[in-house]
Amino acid sequence: MPKERPVKKSRIHQEVQKQGIVFNKDFGQHILKNPLVITSMLEKSGLRSTDVVLEIGPGTGNMTIKILEKAKKVVACEIDPRLAAELQKRVQGTPYQSKLTIQMGDALKSELPFFDLCIANVPYQISSPLVFKLLLHRPFFRCAVLMFQREFAQRLVAQPGDKLYCRLSINTQLLARVDMLMKVGKNNFKPPPKVESSVVRIEPKNPPPPINYTEWDGLTRIAFLRKNKTLAAAFKQTSVMEMLDKNYKLHCSLHNKEVEADFNIQEKVIGILEKLECGQKRARTMDTDDFMNILYGFNAEGIHFS
Incomplete structure (x- = not known):
């Protein structure tokens, strides 16, 4: 047969x-x-x-x-x-x-x-x-x-x-x-x-990880655009900074928070990366836990990727 x-x-x-x-x-x-x-x-x-x-x-x-x-x-x-x-x-x-x-x-x-x-x-x-x-x-x-x-x-x-x-x-x-x-x-x-x-x-994975997938996608898009660059270098790109600045100001207005007069998005972002000790890391060596920590770290400071 x-x-x-x-x-x-x-x-x-x-x-x-x-x-x-x-x-x-x-x-x-x-x-x-x-x-x-x-x-x-x-x-x-x-x-x-x-x-x-x-x-x-x-x-x-x-x-x-x-x-x-x-x-x-x-x-x-x-x-x-x-x-x-x-x-x-x-x-x-x-x-x-x-x-x-x-x-x-x-x-x-x-x-x-x-x-x-x-x-x-x-x-x-x-x-x-x-x-x-x-x-x-x-x-x-x-x-x-x-x-x-x-x-x-x-x-x-x-x-x-x-x-x-x-x-x-x-x-x-x-x-x-x-x-x-x-x-x-x-x-x-x-x-x-x-x-x-x-x-x-x-x-x-059921249940899926407790994160906003659109934000996750936004973060990995920035990090992997040049996967051999450090995260600090990836985030310093003008278009990235402009997007994060806009998102931060929107977040503040939605939560009735005032944006400081001397607010500088680049200082804020680099400060968060240093605090998380990942500014010198490169996307090609990072796993899902690393990126989850970064996403939570940024979100906790009112910075979003979507």
């Missing part, structure tokens, strides 16, 4: 091509064809028979069918009507038809439904916004097992001091536990992409 599956998959691909469906590179359409990779992704997700699974970019449905065999329900988000029709046709008249809902449109612009797991071979150009859309989604889901371009996956799991450690790393790790699961070579796809891929597991 297992030997027949690859034949069926290649037949599906031939049918797709017969109908004149050319995979659209603008949508990042690289169809995962290796059943072993699909099986491994499903195993590592901890999929249960009671789960509702969200799949982004199901393509011709190779992974969708495997999920439908095990899950209670699959919601597949597909932007390409041709592939959605192909997937619909693939389940027609099978027991899976009633378990599959196809949500047409751009996953980034659509309201995502309730789901327990997200399992997907993600179109690479939407990787970053999709990760944050998922992590800010409520109610919480259990975990996501996602295929990304390898360097993007490495950034997600990078630690302070690593070459690839960046804003993406710290913003993701604030909200979730991220683990690298496996590497996937380009020959596992049709057509093969130009880059290698990796699969990661993302498990949201």
Whole structure:
């Protein structure tokens, strides 16, 4: 029985091509064809028979069918009507038809439904916004097992001091536990992409850390703009000082506090950084706890980042 599956998959691909469906590179359409990779992704997700699974970019449905065999329900988000029709046709008249809902449109612009797991071979150009859309989604889901371009996956799991450690790393790790699961070579796809891929597991922290995420994002944006610079140097940029000055004055007016006549935002900011003993630290070596301390320290003095 297992030997027949690859034949069926290649037949599906031939049918797709017969109908004149050319995979659209603008949508990042690289169809995962290796059943072993699909099986491994499903195993590592901890999929249960009671789960509702969200799949982004199901393509011709190779992974969708495997999920439908095990899950209670699959919601597949597909932007390409041709592939959605192909997937619909693939389940027609099978027991899976009633378990599959196809949500047409751009996953980034659509309201995502309730789901327990997200399992997907993600179109690479939407990787970053999709990760944050998922992590800010409520109610919480259990975990996501996602295929990304390898360097993007490495950034997600990078630690302070690593070459690839960046804003993406710290913003993701604030909200979730991220683990690298496996590497996937380009020959596992049709057509093969130009880059290698990796699969990661993302498990949201529930409850999330008690901070204002918009402010956190504002702070890390300043710090990582030049991640090798000291924080003192990053904060001294004119545009940063102007923004913080405006925010501080707004904070004072909202709380009926008078701004001192000789108030100087730069002195205030550098004073706070010195008090927190982090003016000479560099973003590339700092972890989430370091940034939380800085955010609390600034907020306590009435300085905000949103």
